[in-house]
Amino acid sequence: MPRETQEPISLRFNNPPVTETSLGFYFQRIEGWHLLHQGLLWEKFRTKYPQLEILPTILDPGSTRLQLDLNAPVLRTGFADSTKTKLVQIQDGLLLHNWRKTPEAPKYNRYEMVRDLLLEDWSIFCGYLRSASLKEPVVSRCEMSYFNHLVRGEEWKDFSDLPEIFPTWRGVSQPKSSGTLQMAAFNVAYRVDRGVVNVAVHPGIRSNDGKEVIQLTLSSYIAPSNSDNETLFETIDECHENAARAFVDFTTDKVRERWK
Amino acid sequence: MRRAPLSTSRPTKCEKGGNRAMSPFATACEPPAATIRVQPASPSPRSPQLEPVVRFDESPWLASVLWDLRSLERSGQNIPGVGDLRVTRETADHVRRLLTILSGLYLPEPILAPFSGGGVALVWNIGNRELTFSAYPNRNNFVFVRTDDNGDPVSDGILRLDQNRELNNEITAFLATPAR
Numbered sequence: 428m429p430r431e432t433q434e435p436i437s438l439r440f441n442n443p444p445v446t447e448t449s450l451g452f453y454f455q456r457i458e459g460w461h462l463l464h465q466g467l468l469w470e471k472f473r474t475k476y477p478q479l480e481i482l483p484t485i486l487d488p489g490s491t492r493l494q495l496d497l498n499a500p501v502l503r504t505g506f507a508d509s510t511k512t513k514l515v516q517i518q519d520g521l522l523l524h525n526w527r528k529t530p531e532a533p534k535y536n537r538y539e540m541v542r543d544l545l546l547e548d549w550s551i552f553c554g555y556l557r558s559a560s561l562k563e564p565v566v567s568r569c570e571m572s573y574f575n576h577l578v579r580g581e582e583w584k585d586f587s588d589l590p591e592i593f594p595t596w597r598g599v600s601q602p603k604s605s606g607t608l609q610m611a612a613f614n615v616a617y618r619v620d621r622g623v624v625n626v627a628v629h630p631g632i633r634s635n636d637g638k639e640v641i642q643l644t645l646s647s648y649i650a651p652s653n654s655d656n657e658t659l660f661e662t663i664d665e666c667h668e669n670a671a672r673a674f675v676d677f678t679t680d681k682v683r684e685r686w687k
Numbered sequence: 688m689r690r691a692p693l694s695t696s697r698p699t700k701c702e703k704g705g706n707r708a709m710s711p712f713a714t715a716c717e718p719p720a721a722t723i724r725v726q727p728a729s730p731s732p733r734s735p736q737l738e739p740v741v742r743f744d745e746s747p748w749l750a751s752v753l754w755d756l757r758s759l760e761r762s763g764q765n766i767p768g769v770g771d772l773r774v775t776r777e778t779a780d781h782v783r784r785l786l787t788i789l790s791g792l793y794l795p796e797p798i799l800a801p802f803s804g805g806g807v808a809l810v811w812n813i814g815n816r817e818l819t820f821s822a823y824p825n826r827n828n829f830v831f832v833r834t835d836d837n838g839d840p841v842s843d844g845i846l847r848l849d850q851n852r853e854l855n856n857e858i859t860a861f862l863a864t865p866a867r
Contacts, residue, residue, distance in 0.1 A: 505736065512737070527738045574735040576738075580776070610750040632743075632753070633740050
């Protein structure tokens with residue numbers, strides 16, 4: 428169904444499985460940007476995000492290779508708040524805002540709140556570019572991701588429960604000769620009106636507490652028509668809408684009932 | 688025959704309080720409270736950055752070991768014919784946290800060896816060399832023993848999961864080819 432004819436989706440859960448969200452922009456590398464700018468930029472963020480992390484550089488999935496220029500090395504930094512529930516990732520070419528749920532701060536930050544935080548971060552970043560006489564970023568992609576954790580012992584007991592959670596997973600017939608299902612994972616990518624939605628289901632161990640989880644990642648990206656703020660944030664809204672629809676499409680009514 | 692994990696171990700220098708009076712050049716047992724740190728976060732932006740998860744396919748043996756650990760939680764059995772050696776969810780979670788650190792390394796598949804009292808050991812073998820990490824109920828650390836190619840213990844102690852340097856040292860020593 429074309430997007431224009433669809434009603435905006437509204438999901439309300441008291442206990443949603445989301446543990447982390449990430450949203451933001453990929454943009455063309457900024458002419459004149461170098462590592463010192465990243466340090467100076469931190470000063471602008473430091474009051475809100477006093478912790479600095481050096482993160483592995485990431486390659487923009489839109490480009491084919493990372494060009495190493497020793498005169499202008501690329502570094503990804505994370506500016507985290509004191510509770511480590513909010514993180515701003517900045518690299519020459521991307522700015523993402525991450526939020527996560529913790530046992531100390533279990534209240535779910537709804538999309539509107541996280542979006543507002545991204546708006547603040549983006550304003551600080553663009554303000555810095557202006558003050559440093561650098562060009563405004565040309566955004567190539569807006570992206571929103573939800574990371575959901577389905578914990579063993581809560582949403583599932585073993586992998587034979589997967590069809591109860593994911594309607595797309597109908598299980599596999601289990602003749603005795605093929606043994607018992609030990610692990611299952613799947614990835615789906617599909618195009619929507621504008622952009623792409625990725626759905627990934629991967630079991631794993633949560634590092635912080637050793638819990639076995641099935642991580643359901645819903646990610647949506649769209650190339651914006653231009654880089655003005657209004658367009659960028661409308662496009663992010665659309666990414667959010669796509670991810671929310673994917674959440675409904677890829678989970679069963681039964682499991683969603685648990686989270687209400 | 689597999690040795691039982693050591694129940695008493697010599698405390699490490701760190702646990703004794705070690706090198707706490709720090710000169711700027713001192714080797715600290717615990718890293719100083721620094722603002723800047725390099726962490727092996729996921730290189731993909733489409734991975735959680737704040738709440739990391741180690742995927743089951745991180746190593747070829749992880750899914751299988753987790754399966755055995757699940758069996759121990761449920762029935763206390765991972766070896767047919769061996770009695771009930773059930774481990775609690777908390778102990779299993781503790782072992783899984785260790786696996787999140789070790790599964791990304793080039794280690795062979797470990798053996799899961801439960802022992803009476805609700806403990807469980809992870810045992811790696813390369814030839815006659817052996818590295819064992821034992822988890823005990825209600826303990827937030829691991830007893831480790833490393834043996835040489837003759838099966839003689841060369842290192843043992845107690846490690847917590849945040850002692851990355853010491854953990855790395857033991858793994859590196861275990862994987863190193865012995866001098867001839």
